[in-house]
Amino acid sequence: MNEDFDLLIIGAGPAGMAAALAAAPSGLRIGVIDDNPLPGGQIWRDGVHAHLPANARRHRAALAAAENIRLFSATRVVAIAGPQQLLLEDDERAWRAHYAKLILCTGARELLLPFPGWTLPGVTGAGGLQALIKGGVPVAGERLVIAGSGPLLLASAASAKQAGAKVLRIAEQAPPAALAAFALQLPRWPSKLLQALQLFDASYRSNSHVLAALGEERLEAVRLQQNGKLVEIPCKRLACGFGLLPNTHLGQALGCRIAGQAIAVDQWQACSLSDHYAAGECTGFGGSELALIEGAIAGHSAIGAQAKARALWPQRQHWQAFADRLGRSFALDPRLKQLAAADTLVCRCEDVSYGEIAGCSGWVDAKLHSRCGMGACQGRICGGATQFLFDWPTPTPRPPLSPARIESLLQLAEPDEAG
């Protein structure tokens, strides 16, 4: 079975929703594909324990009300099926989507770095914990530690406290001077200043990072380097994330140019490949405010509404400046490259240790000597880690782009029905 779209959008987070709504007045047939059960992406993730902000509810209502927008939730992009064609899969079927134009709004994932004990049950990402709580994972009364870097640590702590957890420590690796300089700049973005004040937590410590997760079968305690001192905190959970990485896999597979770690775009949010656009975190970290504006610019551009797109450029510049400031303030300390021991697993899918790949010259060498990056996540976790640890460039994605059923992949061998 095939379906035709004038505009296909991958990702239903703030960028994807804004793109669809900006393009909707054209009357074109718009499809929005998202792998989660409900739209919202990560920051507007809905769930049994989620509290959606008013702006998220407005976007969802507008998306549902637009007759020419069809949302496909719990649906993954499995492969590129041909020119301007993607193979999609949900729980029941697989099908080809043909598109005239595509907007990539694939978001970002957390940078997870290996340290002794990080594979123990009880250790999650920082945003990971927040997402799990929203989905109904119970944390009431649990002792937990949050570590890593970036504003997500405070957001994760707020969600955990709201769900009844006891947040014992928030360990931020950035030095106090960097955080102070960041705080001084915050009045330029008043809504962010307010957010920072609301999220402030007395257990927050700068210049502090995780050394090890301790426990036999599951997490029992966390060892931290806290401003030069070694401390151990007994706890049930550790939520640890070191910032965000753009999800570029699909963009790379399509042949879009990558700059730094993100999908490269021009002022119209257009990629190097014609008729392809990208917006939001997959084009570089920026937060939901920037994602919404970039998404709207991409949506307007894709339907030829250049004047409307151009009118949003100053707003994009305003929030891009915030993102740049954030990136500089929370730059990762090179000392974090020394966290893993020889027997610490780097590739969690194939259980490949740091010692097995530390001497390798790059991805190809590592794959020749081990199964690093060849498991179910296809290097999405260890690829980010090895880029930070060894400066290896992001591995080239191979089909299938996400684990898929054999019946779905067999469709790639069938002749294309539609023209």
Next chain:
Amino acid sequence: MIELILDGLALRVAAGSTVAAALYLGGDGSSRTSVGDQRRAPVCGMGICQECRVSIDGQRRLACQTLCQPGMCVETHA
């Protein structure tokens, strides 16, 4: 409430809960056994890391991106 089966035992969870939540509500939270024989649990919470893959009615699915459905049969030792 929704009733489902987790590793052979009946479990009731609030409607709208993910299977990842069910793993904690009805068990120790773990989802699979790694190639090195370690138990693992959900990590990224957003469909990237694949650590939360479980068997649901015989199909390999991600616990963090799947909502509990009545009568669903979830296996973490498959």
